[in-house]
Amino acid sequence: MSMRVELDEPKCVASGQCVMAAPEVFDQRDEDGIAILLEERPGEELLDGVRDAVAVCPAVAIRLVEQ
Amino acid sequence: MSRTPAEAGRAPRRVVVVGASAAGLAAAETLRREGYDGTLTLVGDEARAPYDRPPLSKRLLSGEWEPDRLALRAPADLDALGLDLRLGTAATALDVPDRTVRLADGSAVPYDGLVVATGVRPRRLPGDERAHVLRTLDDALALRDRIRPGCRLLVVGAGFLGAEAAAVARQAGCEVTVLEPAAVPLAHAVGERVGRVLSEAHREHGVDLRTGVAVREVTAGGVRTADGEHIAGDEVLVAAGSLPNTEWLAGSGLTVRDGLVCDAYCAAAPDVYAAGDVARWDHPLFGTSVRIEHRTNAAEQGMAAARNLLRPEARRPFAPVPYFWSDQYDVKVQAYGWLRGHEEVAVVEGDLSARRFVALYRSGGHVTGVLAAGMPPRAIRSWRQAVATRATWQETVENTTAAAT
Known part of the structure; x- marks a missing residue:
């Protein structure tokens, strides 16, 4: 079983909170700050940061789903 | 025990x-x-x-x-x-x-x-059972139902909530009047200069923003101010804090x-x-x-x-760097830190009048807040660090000036 990250881009408000929580998994576009998913299937060691990102995203735009 | x-x-x-x-x-x-x-x-x-x-x-x-x-x-x-x-x-x-x-x-x-x-x-006003507030989904759906071209909407309070709702209503074709008791909207939150710049956006978009106007009560056809003036409107939104x-x-x-x-x-x-x-x-x-x-x-x-x-x-002390954002027309405002009660504001990037800038806030000798408007959203993240590390005002602002010359 692996975990997959889903980013609902239209919901993103460009806060950058995910980048601070999990910099290996998320980045922001230069022009408008919308989040970019760098790693759709992050390794186990990154999942805690992703869970933090899910929790702090002010737009509820990130979801972590079991595969 | x-x-x-x-x-x-x-x-x-x-x-x-x-x-x-x-x-x-x-x-x-x-x-x-x-x-x-x-x-x-x-x-x-x-x-x-x-x-x-x-x-x-x-x-x-x-x-x-x-x-x-x-x-x-x-x-x-x-x-x-x-x-x-x-x-x-x-x-x-x-x-x-x-x-x-x-x-x-x-x-x-x-x-x-x-x-x-x-x-x-929401903080309430006398008579406001006939007015809208905006806290729950039902509140928002009730207001949305009334927002249509030509509707005269009175918004009591020019804080972030009132400002955002005014922007939405204006763009939907309402005639919007915003009544704000302070001389400069949001001054207590973001300072006078920045508050003035943000409020200009409303006037440019045709919102009738009236400052120094305290509302005493909501009436059947509008609101009555503390001075006794009656302002007519079809709908009233009370956004006077919580x-x-x-x-x-x-x-x-x-x-x-x-x-x-x-x-x-x-x-x-x-x-x-x-x-x-x-x-x-x-x-x-x-x-x-x-x-x-x-x-x-x-x-x-x-x-x-x-x-x-x-x-x-x-257990760990809870010491986050607060963050908020606000969308008003085409301007996105983002801020980190604790801006209230600040003693000084310095614009360190961009230009206030162009509504594209980064402003730092000082309390005591430290950088305690940063606000960006109309800037690429990631521009503000490097300044967040100054707030998170309690950087001294002098070094931060001096370094910026040095880098700019």
């Missing part, structure tokens, strides 16, 4: 979270994530499943989004938490010695760990002072924590007690309170 489960080193088995919005849900989710497998009761006064509030004055109000987009969690994710979910039921009283929360349906829920996340409600929902804590022995008063660990009493808009706590970074009504803080504080509740022996 008997020791609490936490003091005795025993893990809690019955946790109650009162408040089922962003902070309460984050607390519940974190408890499960951290391995808590006991009874977890989530109490909410609204009947709806937990939903997100910031879009209420933005994309939900404009009609771009429908309510289903606001769900804080997918139903399956919510189910997976294994909650004892009590929605549509307000908490009415807290008995701390007896460790019981009383609910409006007459039931009493025992706890050995409690998170208070009851949020805030009050923390702490009445149900009366008689609990907990300290309430514009919010539930907590220590630096978000604890109001042994095994009683608070999170979100309702919580006032000693912020280690700013050396003052703060209560923060920001969406991001609700989630972060819910997480922090849950962790400290579960592991008091490894």
Whole structure:
């Protein structure tokens, strides 16, 4: 079983909170700050940061789903 | 006196979270994530499943989004938490010695760990039962139903909520008048210069912004000001700030002072924590007690309170760098830190008059806040570091000036 990250881009408000929580998994576009998913299937060691990102995203735009 | 489960080193088995919005849900989710497998009761006064509030004055109000987009969690994710979910039921009283929360349906829920996340409600005005407020999804849907071209909308209060709603209504073709008691909208929050720049955007978009106007009451056909003037309107939105929902804590022995008063660990009493808009706590970074009504803080504080509740022996002070954003017309405003009560503002990038700038805020000798408007959103993140590390004002602003020359 692996975990997959889903980013609902239209919901993103460009806060950058995910980048601070999990910099290996998320980045922001230069022009408008919308989040970019760098790693759709992050390794186990990154999942805690992703869970933090899910929790702090002010737009509820990130979801972590079991595969 | 008997020791609490936490003091005795025993893990809690019955946790109650009162408040089922962003902070309460984050607390519940974190408890499960951290391995808590006991009874977890989530109490909410609204009947709806937990939903997100910031879009209420933005994309939900404009009609771009429908309510289903606001769900804080997918139903399956919510189910997976294994909650004892009590929605549509307000908490009415807290008995701390007896460790019981009383609910409006007459039931009493025992706890050995409690998170208070009851949020805030709109401040009311006399006569405003005929006016709109904007806190719940139902509030937003009721207002959205009335927003149409030609409708004369009076917005009482030019804070972020009022400003966002005014922008949406204006873009939908309403004739919008905003009434604000202060001379400069948002001055207490972002300073006079920045407040003036942001309010100019409203005037440019055809909003009739009247400052120095205090509203005394809502009438059948508009509002009456403190000076006795009557201003006519078809709809009135009261956006005059909020009050923390702490009445149900009366008689609990907990300290309430514009919010539930907590220590630096978000604890109001042994095994009683608070999170979100309702919580006032000693912020280690700013050396003052703060209560923060920001969406991001609700989630972060819910997480922090849950962790400290579960592991008091490894508890950590809650010292976040607050963050908020606001969308007004085509300008996105973002800020980090504690801007209130600041003593000085310096524009370090861009140009105020062009509405593209980064401004730093000083309290004492330190950088305590940064606000950006119309800038690429990641531009502000490097300045956030100055707030997070309590950088000295002198070095930060001097270095900036040196770099710019």
